[in-house]
Amino acid sequence: MEMVRTDERLASLLTEKFGLRVTLNDIKKCDPDMTQKIYIHFLKDIGASLEQINTLPFEVSESVQQYPDMYRKALRTMNLAKFVKYFLYNIFGDNSFMPADLYDPKPKKTKHFFWMLLEFISQPSEQLNEIEDEVSLKRETQGEMWKNxxxxxxxxxxxxxxxxxxxxxxxxxxxxIAEGSAKLEECQDRKNKLKSEVEQKKLTCASLCTAIKEAEMQVIQAKERVKDLSNQVVQDSERVEIQERESRLAQLRTDLQNKKDYFAQFQQDLAIMEQYRDTVTTMVATIRDIQQEYNKDKENFATMTQLSQEQGKVQEQLEDKAMQIQQLNHLIESEQAKISQMHHTWSMNKESILEEIKQHKLTLEELRRSKTEFEIAYQDLENEHSHITGENIKVKEEIINIDNFITTCYSKIIHAMEENNQSLQSTLTEVQQTLEQYRVE
Structure with a gap:
């Protein structure tokens, strides 16, 4: 993230980062004391040893040791300039820092160096905060999906x-329905039986009607004949014949009455049969309605079976998505572990470099014991540290590569999570549509 480089912003950041009270006037004037305080606080924050800056070396001449207050400030300023120059050169490749920038700092050049220090402190933390914010957002989205x-x-x-x-x-x-079907079959059999009985009764009724009509005709004929005979002289033989005819007529009347009674009973049975037929017709209609309801329920069951199969498929898809989310979680955890390992490696490299610097300083102190000139010792120190320059450049490149790798890994993770979110959202939409369709039906 590009910083807005204004004097007010610079004063605010220096106050915030180093705990100093830096005013706008201090930035504009760049007082040597304030400038040196800022550099000292910066070196302290990155782990440099301030004792080596403020302590007089053992190998200085006795004249210098006799007047430590006179030379301590000058030596401290030289040591501070050496440390700041070493840092700026190895981290940013800038070799323009001189001791004069501490004795008589120029505002423009000094502010440029201050911005470099702030960039070194702020940039990694800002990138890490952005990545952590993105991961938090993805975790919240993941939580919502788990709830869904x-x-x-x-x-x-x-x-x-x-x-x-x-x-x-x-x-x-x-x-x-099975019970109704059994009853329907029973009613159908009874209907067929009653129908056959009705047909038989109709035939019997027809024959009875014919016999009744014949008997009535015979009665009419007999009455006419009796009337004719009453007008004539009745002979004994005719009287016998008349008696026989009267006896036969009485028998015919008895048979006729019996047939009328049977016909009346038959009409009652026929009415009962008609009632049975109406009852059977009603039961047949009821059974048909039940059969239609059964067919409809059967269709609904088939639809439910199909929906159940679709729900099973959706359940499998949800389980697959859950497995993908778990894999993404494992990937995020592994990437976070890698990032932590990278930070740990960077810290170890930093500590090893500082330890190596400390060892070189000890070597320099040993060399100083064998020499008396401060300038020669300083030159030897520069020569000894020149070997470390290449290693520090490699460390800087490694840090840049680590940042690039972290950015690439998180970009891939974010992209994979976005694709997974889209796929899961599509699946949730399909499931919701299926549920809505089922509710409507």
Missing amino acids: ISKLKEQLQQQKLEKAELKIKEDEEEKR
Whole structure:
């Protein structure tokens, strides 16, 4: 993130980072004391030893040791300039820092150096904060998705319970339909039997009607003949014949009355048969309605079976997405472990470099014991540290590579999580549509 480089911003950042009270006037004037304080606080923050800056070396001449207050400030300033120059050269490749920048700092050049120090402190932490914010956002999104998955699982469980209830109702309906079908067959058999009896009764009734008409004709004929005979003289033979005819007429009348009684009973039976026929017709219509309801329930059960299969597929997809989310979590954890390892490695490299610098300083002190001139000792120190320059450049390149690797890894993780979120959101939409369609039906 590019900093807004203003004097007010610089004063605010220096105050915030180093705990000093740096004013706008201090930035504009760049007082030597304030400038040196800022550099000292910076070196202290990155782990430099301030004792080596403020302590007089053992190998200085006796004249210098006799007047330590006179030379301590000058030596401290030279040591501070040496440390700052070493840092700026190895980290930024800038070799323009001189001791004069501490004795008589120029505002423009000094502010440039201050911005370099702030950039070194702020840039890694800002990148890490941005990455942590993105990871937190992704974790919140993941939490919401897990909640949605839990809700869908509850809905699927509820649908399974409803399906089981429908299955029980279907079994009861099939049992009721089977009983109705048995009753229908029984009624159909009874209907056929009654129908055959009705046909037989109709034939018997027709024959009885014919016999009744014949008997009535014979009675009429007999009456006419009796009337004719009453007008004539009745002979004994005719009287016998008349008696026989009267006896036959009485018998015919008895048979006629019996047939009328039988016909009346037959009409009653026929009315009962008609009632039975109406009852059977009503039962047939009821059975047909039950059969239609059964077919409709059967279609609904087929639809429920298909929805159950689709729910099973959706459940498998949800489980796959859950596995992908777990894999992404493991990937994030492994990447975070790698990042922590990289930070640890960088800290170890930093400590090893500082330790190496410390060893070189000890070597320099040993060399100083064998020499008397401060300038020669300083030159030897520069020569000894020139070997470390290449190593520090490699460390800087390694730090840059680590930052690039972290950025690339998090970009891949974020991209993978976004694709997974889109896929999971699409699946959730399909499940919701399926549930809405089922509710409508």
